[in-house]
Amino acid sequence: MVSLPYAQLSGFYFFYFALLGALVPYWSLYLKSYGFGAETIGLLMALLHATRIVAPNIWGWLADKTGQRLRIVQVGSFVTCLIFVAIFWQDDALGIAMVMLGFSFFWNAVLPQFEVITLSHLGEKRDRYSRIRLWGSIGFIVAVLAVGWVFDWISVRALPIIMLVIMVLIWINSLFVPAPPVLTASKEVGDGFLKLLVRPQVIAFFVICFLVQFSHGAYYTFYSVLMDSVGFSRGEIGVLWAIGVVAEVVIFIYMHTLIQRFGLRWIMIVSLMLCVVRWLMIGLWPEELALMVVAQTLHAATFGTLHAVGIALVHHYFTDKTHGQGQALFSSFGFGAGGALGAVVSGYLWDGLGGSWTFYVSASVVAVAIVLALVWIRPEKVQQNPV
Numbered sequence: 001m002v003s004l005p006y007a008q009l010s011g012f013y014f015f016y017f018a019l020l021g022a023l024v025p026y027w028s029l030y031l032k033s034y035g036f037g038a039e040t041i042g043l044l045m046a047l048l049h050a051t052r053i054v055a056p057n058i059w060g061w062l063a064d065k066t067g068q069r070l071r072i073v074q075v076g077s078f079v080t081c082l083i084f085v086a087i088f089w090q091d092d093a094l095g096i097a098m099v100m101l102g103f104s105f106f107w108n109a110v111l112p113q114f115e116v117i118t119l120s121h122l123g124e125k126r127d128r129y130s131r132i133r134l135w136g137s138i139g140f141i142v143a144v145l146a147v148g149w150v151f152d153w154i155s156v157r158a159l160p161i162i163m164l165v166i167m168v169l170i171w172i173n174s175l176f177v178p179a180p181p182v183l184t185a186s187k188e189v190g191d192g193f194l195k196l197l198v199r200p201q202v203i204a205f206f207v208i209c210f211l212v213q214f215s216h217g218a219y220y221t222f223y224s225v226l227m228d229s230v231g232f233s234r235g236e237i238g239v240l241w242a243i244g245v246v247a248e249v250v251i252f253i254y255m256h257t258l259i260q261r262f263g264l265r266w267i268m269i270v271s272l273m274l275c276v277v278r279w280l281m282i283g284l285w286p287e288e289l290a291l292m293v294v295a296q297t298l299h300a301a302t303f304g305t306l307h308a309v310g311i312a313l314v315h316h317y318f319t320d321k322t323h324g325q326g327q328a329l330f331s332s333f334g335f336g337a338g339g340a341l342g343a344v345v346s347g348y349l350w351d352g353l354g355g356s357w358t359f360y361v362s363a364s365v366v367a368v369a370i371v372l373a374l375v376w377i378r379p380e381k382v383q384q385n386p387v
């Protein structure tokens with residue numbers, strides 16, 4: 001029996017999400033340093049999500065056809081570094097937009113395929129996924145705290161240097177990940193990807209993913225800006241982001257027990273309800289530190305449990321030969337289309353209605369997702385491998 005490459009898999013998640021820890025909380029502040037307004041910042045941040053609409057599906061289809069999943073991860077990581085170097089010569093919105101489109105097209109292709117690699121290595125022990133994925137959360141915490149502290153002392157314009165170093169570490173780590181076990185050559189009989197996709201429960205699942213990520217658009221784009229505007233330092237903003245991810249780490253540790261005890265359906269429904277509570281708290285009391293700490297701990301539900309449940313449902317709804325495409329669609333439709341539209345809409349709402357109403361809209365969108373989950377998310381009624 002081949003041993004699980006725990007260090008290599010965990011290391012990849014650590015560096016990948018460390019990059020997110022530098023990018024998501026501080027990139028909007030970096031853009032703001034150039035004098036861009038809320039609409040421009042919203043549009044630029046949307047580009048990071050927009051490439052997820054196309055890129056993961058292209059690379060997911062290619063990986064399923066060729067079987068070269070690990071090679072795609074390695075090449076995608078390397079090209080991400082090459083393209084991002086151009087950011088050091090950009091100081092206008094168009095130039096920054098072109099670099100963001102270029103590097104994120106390859107960067108967003110990497111994670112969905114690495115998820116499949118990880119689950120392939122885990123085999124029948126897929127319930128242990130969260131024990132590996134939690135290292136991504138740890139990487140995010142380390143980066144968000146360190147970068148926030150650094151930017152209390154130096155200019156936020158140094159952010160691209162930090163990001164490039166982390167990108168290089170992602171690529172180097174990918175070179176040490178062993179290829180996953182090859183599936184047995186037995187023929188898999190069953191429906192193709194499109195037939196699996198158009199089932200009502202699966203459609204509802206992806207719509208829920210879209211709505212959840214749409215609701216996060218305001219959070220990922222303007223939470224740091226909001227906290228900055230009510231008087232928090234950048235170091236304090238980093239701590240608030242870290243609190244959310246610490247809560248996420250805790251939930252990942254216990255996720256496998258929670259799934260066994262409560263099931264995917266009820267974990268999703270309760271998490272969606274807590275998501276509504278979180279956005280309302282941020283909209284109503286952004287200047288209250290204690291309440292913001294509570295709101296940030298709810299990240300365990302709004303991202304941690306919903307992400308783990310989403311990964312599990314993709315593997316439940318799709319067959320082994322369509323997992324790559326299913327995982328890519330999970331990323332592109334939710335984080336991609338949902339995140340992109342959420343970022344754009346939040347930019348317009350921010351200027352037109354203000355921060356509070358922007359988060360009220362986010363809460364109302366998740367309320368729709370709750371209704372869909374109550375009606376349609378019943379995974380026990382859908383066979384994983386229909387024949």
